[in-house]
Amino acid sequence: MTSLTGKKIIVVGGSSGIGFGVAATALEHGAEVVIVGRSEDKLKAAEERLGAGHMTAIAADMANEADVSRMFEQAGAFDHLVATAGTPPPNDPIGETDMDFARGFVDGKLIGSVMLAKHAVRKLNKGGSMIFTSGINKDRPPVPGGAVVAAVAGSFTYFARALALELAPTRVNIVSPGWVDTEMWDEIVGEAKTGYFEQMGGRIPAGRIARPADIAPAYLYLMQNEFMTGETVHIDGGQRLV
Ligand SMILES: NC(=O)c1ccc[n+]([C@@H]2O[C@H](COP(=O)([O-])OP(=O)(O)OC[C@H]3O[C@@H](n4cnc5c(N)ncnc54)[C@H](OP(=O)(O)O)[C@@H]3O)[C@@H](O)[C@H]2O)c1
Numbered sequence: 001m002t003s004l005t006g007k008k009i010i011v012v013g014g015s016s017g018i019g020f021g022v023a024a025t026a027l028e029h030g031a032e033v034v035i036v037g038r039s040e041d042k043l044k045a046a047e048e049r050l051g052a053g054h055m056t057a058i059a060a061d062m063a064n065e066a067d068v069s070r071m072f073e074q075a076g077a078f079d080h081l082v083a084t085a086g087t088p089p090p091n092d093p094i095g096e097t098d099m100d101f102a103r104g105f106v107d108g109k110l111i112g113s114v115m116l117a118k119h120a121v122r123k124l125n126k127g128g129s130m131i132f133t134s135g136i137n138k139d140r141p142p143v144p145g146g147a148v149v150a151a152v153a154g155s156f157t158y159f160a161r162a163l164a165l166e167l168a169p170t171r172v173n174i175v176s177p178g179w180v181d182t183e184m185w186d187e188i189v190g191e192a193k194t195g196y197f198e199q200m201g202g203r204i205p206a207g208r209i210a211r212p213a214d215i216a217p218a219y220l221y222l223m224q225n226e227f228m229t230g231e232t233v234h235i236d237g238g239q240r241l242v
Contacts, residue, residue: 021212
């Protein structure tokens with residue numbers, strides 16, 4: 001396992017949720033961290049919460065190619081790209097799909113990840129890696145309404161396998177979390193979150209819903225283990241088993 005001390009890690013989605021957890025854990029391991037998100041306010045709040053450390057924040061929308069290109073220019077040479085960014089997925093039954101919303105979701109998450117990879121290669125140091133985020137919705141899609149998110153999340157496994165070959169020796173991997181208690185849930189279900197989490201937490205082998213700090217070590221492991229590439233790491237407390 002290589003050390004992360006002094007390594008520069010770009011976390012797209014680092015101002016909230018899983019990405020914030022990765023940024024905090026990487027800082028604890030001596031890395032230099034660049035957090036990226038669209039909202040300046042969220043980035044500022046995250047910087048305050050992360051406290052002193054070797055970090056910067058860059059506002060950029062990963063669905064906008066000019067933003068993505070500028071972000072990598074500003075960040076400079078780096079060692080690991082972590083992409084956790086995402087927005088609430090479409091959840092209507094297929095016959096009621098809002099196509100603009102569905103396209104926006106695919107554009108942000110999947111095409112956005114393609115753009116990150118496209119521009120990252122110019123600045124990624126030798127020995128580096130890219131890690132993208134899929135999720136339990138590909139294995140346990142919500143019914144009805146889970147088809148679009150399952151298709152997008154599932155595609156990441158094959159995106160990583162192809163890129164791992166094309167970009168070798170740069171490594172490319174995926175983290176696939178189960179439910180994680182993040183701000184995204186507040187946005188999707190509001191106060192009903194507690195009830196959902198109690199119910200699912202009682203069903204899964206881990207006995208509770210994950211916090212971002214439970215998931216972050218999977219990203220650190222993939223950055224540090226030089227023999228992991230083209231892989232999807234599931235970290236879901238056994239949620240796929242129930
Ligand atoms: N939480 C879960 O239970 C769970 C489970 C499995 C998979 N996942 C997946 O994990 C990812 C992260 O989820 P989370 O729960 O950590 O969400 P979150 O707390 O809402 O955080 C999302 C982060 O992504 C940023 N972001 C969103 N769209 C962006 C864009 N177009 N360009 C740049 N940054 C963008 C947000 O900042 P701005 O809004 O300021 O841009 C924020 O920093 C999502 O793709 C989600 O589907 C989540």
